[in-house]
Amino acid sequence: MATKEYSFYPGCSSERRSSASNYMVSVNTMCKTLDIKLNEIPDWNCCGASIGYADGGELPRHVMNARNIALSQQHNAGQDIVATCAACWLGAKESVERLSKSEQLLADTQSILADVGLKVDIDEKTAGGVRHMVEVLIEDFGYDALAAPVKKPLEGLKIAGYVGCQTNRPFGIDGESFENPKYLDKMVEVMGAEPADKYEQKVTCCGGALAFSEPEKSQAQIKDIVESAYDHNADMIVTPCPVCQMNVEVYQENINKTYATKFDMPVVYYSQLMSVAYGSSAVDAGLDGQVIRTKKLEAIANK
Amino acid sequence: MTATDMSPTEKYRNNFLREVEAHVEEGEWVKMCMQCGVCSGSCPLGNAWQHPPQELFMMIRASKRDEVLASESMWMCTSCYNCITRCPRGLPITHIMHGLANYANRLGLAPKMNPTRRFAKIFWDNIAVTGRVNETKLSLKLYFMDGVVTGVKRAFAMKNVGLGMLRTGRLNPFALFRPGGIKGKRDLQKMLARAYDIEDKRKGFN
Ligand code: SF4
Ligand code: SF4
Numbered sequence: 385m386a387t388k389e390y391s392f393y394p395g396c397s398s399e400r401r402s403s404a405s406n407y408m409v410s411v412n413t414m415c416k417t418l419d420i421k422l423n424e425i426p427d428w429n430c431c432g433a434s435i436g437y438a439d440g441g442e443l444p445r446h447v448m449n450a451r452n453i454a455l456s457q458q459h460n461a462g463q464d465i466v467a468t469c470a471a472c473w474l475g476a477k478e479s480v481e482r483l484s485k486s487e488q489l490l491a492d493t494q495s496i497l498a499d500v501g502l503k504v505d506i507d508e509k510t511a512g513g514v515r516h517m518v519e520v521l522i523e524d525f526g527y528d529a530l531a532a533p534v535k536k537p538l539e540g541l542k543i544a545g546y547v548g549c550q551t552n553r554p555f556g557i558d559g560e561s562f563e564n565p566k567y568l569d570k571m572v573e574v575m576g577a578e579p580a581d582k583y584e585q586k587v588t589c590c591g592g593a594l595a596f597s598e599p600e601k602s603q604a605q606i607k608d609i610v611e612s613a614y615d616h617n618a619d620m621i622v623t624p625c626p627v628c629q630m631n632v633e634v635y636q637e638n639i640n641k642t643y644a645t646k647f648d649m650p651v652v653y654y655s656q657l658m659s660v661a662y663g664s665s666a667v668d669a670g671l672d673g674q675v676i677r678t679k680k681l682e683a684i685a686n687k
Numbered sequence: 688m689t690a691t692d693m694s695p696t697e698k699y700r701n702n703f704l705r706e707v708e709a710h711v712e713e714g715e716w717v718k719m720c721m722q723c724g725v726c727s728g729s730c731p732l733g734n735a736w737q738h739p740p741q742e743l744f745m746m747i748r749a750s751k752r753d754e755v756l757a758s759e760s761m762w763m764c765t766s767c768y769n770c771i772t773r774c775p776r777g778l779p780i781t782h783i784m785h786g787l788a789n790y791a792n793r794l795g796l797a798p799k800m801n802p803t804r805r806f807a808k809i810f811w812d813n814i815a816v817t818g819r820v821n822e823t824k825l826s827l828k829l830y831f832m833d834g835v836v837t838g839v840k841r842a843f844a845m846k847n848v849g850l851g852m853l854r855t856g857r858l859n860p861f862a863l864f865r866p867g868g869i870k871g872k873r874d875l876q877k878m879l880a881r882a883y884d885i886e887d888k889r890k891g892f893n
Contacts, residue, residue: 396820401859403822403852427870429818434766436814437785438792438807442712444815444882451871451878496881500874553768554781562772589731589767596829597806598763601732634848675851 388524390515391460392422393452395472396430397626404469404626406673410655411468411517413669417533417662418525423463425456431475434550435593442482443492449479450493453514454504464513466520468655470550470625477514477555484508518624518654519557522567527574535663536684537576543657544580544618545569546609548628549589563587571654572622575661580616585609590631599638606632607639610649619680620650622657629653634675650678660685694891703750710890712786713779720744726780729769736760740770740780743787756791762803764788793892805832817868818875823859 397404398411415422429452432445440448453476456465467473483490483506490506497503521530545568553562560567565587569579588609591602609632613621623629633651640647652674659669666685671678699706707714720741727739738746738760746755761784770780788804791797797804809828814820826849830841842849852858869875886892 396814397822399819401856402820403857405857406855429869429871429875430814430820432814433810433820434785435803435807435810437712437789438804439789439811440815441789441793441883441886442786443886444879447878447882448814448875451875492882492885496878496885499881500871500878549765549767549769554771589765589769591731592765592767593806593810594732594763594765594803596826597802598732598735601735601763602765605731634851637847638844673855673857675855675857 387419387421389421389423389463390466390520391456391463392424393428393431393456393465393467393472393476394424395467395469395626397469397630403630406670407468407626407629407653407655409668409670409673410653410659410664413659413664414655414662417659417664418521418530420520422466423460425452425465426459427455428452431472433471433475433593436475443489445475446479446483446489447493447496449476450483450497450504450506451502452476453480453506453510454497454502457505458502464515464520466515466517468517468626470516470548471627473514473516474550474555477511480506480511480514484510516551516557516624518551518567518571521571522557527570530571530658531574534574534576534661536661536687538572538657538661538681538684539576541577541620541680541684542580542616542618543572543577544583544613544616544621545572545586546583546613546621546623546628546632546651547586548623548625549587549592550627551624552587568622568624568654572657575657577657580613580618583612583616583618585612590628592627592631595631595635599635600642602631603635603639603642606635607643607645610636610639610647611645613649614647618649620652620678622652622654624654636676648676650674650676650681652678652681656681701750703752703755704748706752707747707787707790711783711790713782714786716778716783717744717747719776719778721776723775725773725775726770726778729767729773730763731765731767731769732763735763740784743784753796755787756794756796757798758791759798759801761785761788761791762798762801790890793887793890815879816872816876818872819868821867 398408432448547565572579591605595602636647656669666682724741727741764784813825830838
C-alpha cells in the first residue's frame with residue numbers, strides 16, 4: 385500500500401515531557417508500521433480546549449483554530465488534518481463548522497488573519513477534512529488492514545474499551561452510536577485481545593477539565609469507570625483520549641484513599657496496544673510512560 | 688440615548704430571553720426548548736447543578752436574570768456533549784451553557800470563587816500569551832491560587848500524581864523557567880486582542 389499522508393495537529397499534551405508524550409511515542413510507532421506520514425502543521429497553537437470558553441469567548445477561540453487551519457492549508461495543501469487528541473479534534477472541527485455557518489464570524493476571522501498575513505478557506509466541506517486518528521484508521525484503513533501487520537496477537541488479555549466523551553460526541557465515528565459505540569472493542573479484538581463488551585461505563589464522562597477544579601466530583605466519576613472495569617475482569621482499560629487516559633490513570637491513588645478501594649488498573653492508548661501487537665518494544669510503545677505499569681502488555685512486548 | 692448606548696439591562700428590561708438571544712453563544716436556540724428534561728438527566732455532575740439546563744432555560748424565559756447569571760450551575764458543565772446528542776429539539780445545549788458562563792463572566796456577575804471559573808481563567812491566560820499549554824505552570828498556578836499555605840497543602844495532597852508524572856517523563860519541571868510556546872506568539876497575541884475587541888463591540892461590553 386502506498387504511503388498515506390496527513391497534515392498533523394498533535395496538540396499541547398503530546399509534546400515532549402507533557403502528559404500525553406507516551407501517546408505520541410506509540411502513535412509514531414503505529415504510523416511507521418501502517419506507512420502513515422504525519423506532516424506536522426508548522427508552529428500550530430493550542431485549540432483553546434473546551435474550558436477555553438469562559439475567558440476566551442467565541443471569536444477568540446475560533447481565531448485560534450482558524451490560524452491552525454490556515455497554516456495547514458498553506459503548508460500541507462490538500463491534506464486532511466488529523467488530530468490525536470479528542471479535544472483538539474473537537475475544538476478545530478467545531479470552529480470550522482461554526483465559521484462555515486456564520487458569515488459574520490467568518491468575515492471577522494478573515495480580517496484578523498489578514499493582519500498577520502494569513503487566510504483560510506472554509507466552506508461546509510472543510511469540517512469533513514478535520515479528523516481524529518481513530519477515524520482515519522477505521523475509514524481509510526479498515527479493520528482488516530489494521531489486523532494485517534499483527535505479529536504478536538494480544539492473547540489472554542481482557543480489555544475494557546473506554547471511549548469517553550469527546551472522541552464520541554458530538555461528532556463521533558460515522559455509523560457508530562453515541563450511547564454504545566463498538567469500534568474500540570473491535571480494535572481490541574482485531575489486535576487479538578478479548579474486549580470486555582459488556583463494560584457499561586464506556587461513554588461515562590471522567591470529568592474532563594473539571595478533574596482540576598472539582599476534583600472530588602470528578603473522582604467519583606472516575607471511580608465508577610475503574611470499578612466497572614474490575615467488575616468485568618478486565619486486565620486494563622484502553623482509550624483514544626489523552627484527557628481520559630490521564631484522569632482515569634493518575635487519580636486512582638487519591639480514590640483509593642477516599643473510598644478505601646485498591647485500584648491499580650492500567651490505562652493505555654489504542655495506539656499502544658497496536659504498537660505492541662505490531663511487534664514493537666515496550667519503550668517504542670511508550671509503555672514506560674504509564675504511571676500504573678501494565679505488566680501484562682510489557683510481557684507481550686518483551687516476548 | 689440610542690439603543691446602542693444602553694446597558695443590556697436597560698435595553699432588554701424584563702426580557703432576559705431577548706438579551707440571551709442577542710448576546711449569548713447560540714442563545715437564539717433557547718426558545719426552542721420544550722422542557723422535556725432529557726438534558727437535565729444527562730449531566731455527569733447532575734447532583735451539583737442547582738438549576739440543570741432545562742431549568743435554566745425556563746428561568747431565562749421567566750426573565751430571572753440575576754439568578755441565572757449568578758448561578759454556579761453552568762460552571763458544572765464538563766463539556767461531555769451528552770445533552771447535544773440526545774435533545775429531541777436539537778438544541779446545542781453545551782454551547783449555550785458555555786455561552787451563559789462566558790456572558791456572566793464578562794459582565795462580572797459570575798460567582799467569583801467558583802473553582803472552574805478560576806481554573807478557566809488560569810488556563811486561558813496560560814495559552815493566550817504563548818500559544819500552547821504549559822502544563823507545569825498551569826498546575827502550580829492552580830494549586831497556589833489561594834496563597835502559599837493552601838498551595839503547599841494542595842500540592843502535597845497531589846504529590847503522588849505529580850511525582851508519578853515526573854518519573855514517567857510526562858511532566859517537565861524546567862518548563863517553569865522557560866517561556867516556551869509558539870514562534871508566532873506575537874502574531875497570536877495581536878489576533879486575540881483584535882478578536883476580543885470585535886466581540887466586545889458586538890456583544891456590547893464597551
Ligand atoms: S433536552 Fe432539549 S428540549 Fe428537552 S429540556 Fe433539554 S434543551 Fe429542552
Ligand atoms: S455537556 Fe454540559 S450541559 Fe450537556 S450534559 Fe454534559 S455537563 Fe450537562
